[in-house]
Amino acid sequence: MSGQRVDVKVVMLGKEYVGKTSLVERYVHNRFLVGPYQNTIGAAFVAKVMSVGGRTVTLGIWDTAGSERYEAMSRIYYRGARAAIVCYDLTDSSSFQRAKFWVTELQNFEENCRIYLCGTKSDLLEEDRKKRGIDFHDVQDYADEIKAELFETSSKTGQSVDELFQKVAEDYVQLMAFQVMTEGEGVDLSQKNSTYFYSCCHH
């Protein structure tokens, strides 16, 4: 296991209780755990190997805790991330405000990080449309403005979860292809911060 490669560092950000852990749980283990809510403590890391057009890509996913307690330390989790899945609860407008905070944070400190806005718990809207806490078009406008992809997912039903992570991986593969083209030959990408190794992460 030692030295397992991670191609893309992905960080999950968002207010507590929005469903980040559930999203990762659905994607990695294809399940939805019912039972009392267990807030994440610090952050949890999990690696997932997937395939994009015949190529394997390993996502190294950081599921961070939404609690404010860890805010001051959040940089260690998102530093060097290629993708950030910024989550908000579709039924809770305050969580969208918190999402905006994270977007600003990323724009300031991680220019190279792609942002994926993710509205969670869409199954709750299925039950009752009135539960939507924030207008879809407002979010869409915001996403366009910050050049982010927008997804609405449900970890309960699985809706759009795989698509979200698939998109993250595809974007990475495309970006790599593009970089190889523009940077010419002889560039060892692993030296350029685009690839991380478990065993070589001293700074």
Add this chain to the structure above:
Amino acid sequence: MAADVHKKKGWEVPNGSLVPTDGQPMERSESPTPGLVQGTEPGAGQEGGMFVHTRSYEDLTSPEDGDVASRSPEEGRGDQADQTSMAHISKDFSELSTQLTGMALDLEEEMRLSQENEMDLSPQTARRDSARSEKEDEDVTMEAWRMHQKHVFVLSEAGKPVYSRYGSEEALSSTMGVMMALVSFLEAEKNAIRSIHADGYKVVFVRRSPLVLVAMARTRQSEQEIAHELLYIYYQILSLVTWTQLNHIFQQKQNYDLRRLLAGSERITDNLLDLMARDPSFLMGAARSLPMAAGLRDTVSTCLQQAKAKSLVFSILLSRNQLVSLVRRKDQFLHPIDLHLLFNLISSSSSFREGEAWTPICLPKFNSSGFFHAHISYLEQDLCLLLVSTDREDFFTISDCKHRFQERLRKRGVSHALLEALRTPFYSVSQVGIPDLRHFIYKSKSSGLFTSPEIEAPYVSEEEKQRLLELYQYLHSRAHNSSRPLKNIYFTGPSENLLAWVTSAFELYMCYSPLGTKAAAVSAVNKLMKWIRREEDRLFILTPQTY
């Protein structure tokens, strides 16, 4: 409570030669109780322990910022066996709490007048005012709420609620106001501990600026022990935010709402309180080691030792709050309190069961000003690996240590044996071969470890188990009473007899059926000590390792 208490003389010493031999080093011998010198008792590690040495919970009262503990003048003055070193105010607190609402100032004056040692809150001095605050939630006054064994509240010095064990802090805020009022006149000094002795209730206040912790308990614990638990709660909070940050925040803003920062941690604190009510580790100030063959443990420890990294300080392998192995940096010792906080953190959340957690954690007794980073992962269902690093950027290096450790276990072919050992985390007291013996706790002071058999019949229900622990707590408090400590106690109760023996090297608590005699109980001590000596390499960690 009928306690047959002896203080040294009158105690039938099972072996005439067991008097402490001051400072005289002794060899580990075949003799069942080879002297009471620390370091030679059964369970003592061969190359010293793994923990900071703590004699008892007194250590808890030393503040973490390095200040000399400022104690109340009353401390150490009590002369009755039942009285602890704290000030008592005898009054039915449940009555008091309803009376005080809205008239705290009045009372404060009266309190000042009578501030000499033991304050007497007689009904005349505390004027009756039954009008309760409008805000107070109905639920809070309900009988069910009052029936709880122990209420715990944490508030800021400004009176803002921080934590409440039962019921929402919001609903309780007026109760908290009352407590704040009480605290403000009970407390002349910071870091003091005071208590109100009420009929059926003990209300204990611990002030650790900028926080005040309050317990209302109907348990049989002494004030000292309740204060001890409150301090654990305080350390628990520090472990999440650090002492430095906590003080900084409140210096900036006196009425800061700490709940914002602690959001999501209530479960950890709840769990700690539950754990303290049933796990003797906290009472003993020690860790319980998982029984396993010495050879197996040594191999596992070596594997753990070899999976080291520059930033690693402690590598801890545990199974359900029992220690399997602990490897530490040569010059660094872990404090049992810090270890308990780590155990509690892990047992309080199922979120560690997936993936690898990487979380900042302050070990307040080690260093209350900064965070370590802990890598937490489960290797098996009940086997958790905890790697404590000084470098928050070092996740992948530490994660690699985990993989290397697992790899080594596999190569050495011990993974399977380790899993087997996890399947039998307890032994039966019947193995000792003392018919009347129901249960015991034995702590080796130099190793900071204790051993204890499974709690068996008649302590089957949760209530019964808790009652047994309470009996131990009672004996412990008598044995450690700071004004009148007792070395030997024989306690006869209606349902069981207990014996406690506390020396500079070990502590022993034994529980017998009520049918046995005192003479038999005393002679059983010898037999048990012999058995523990024989089994010590399985029950304890005799060869702790360092990187």
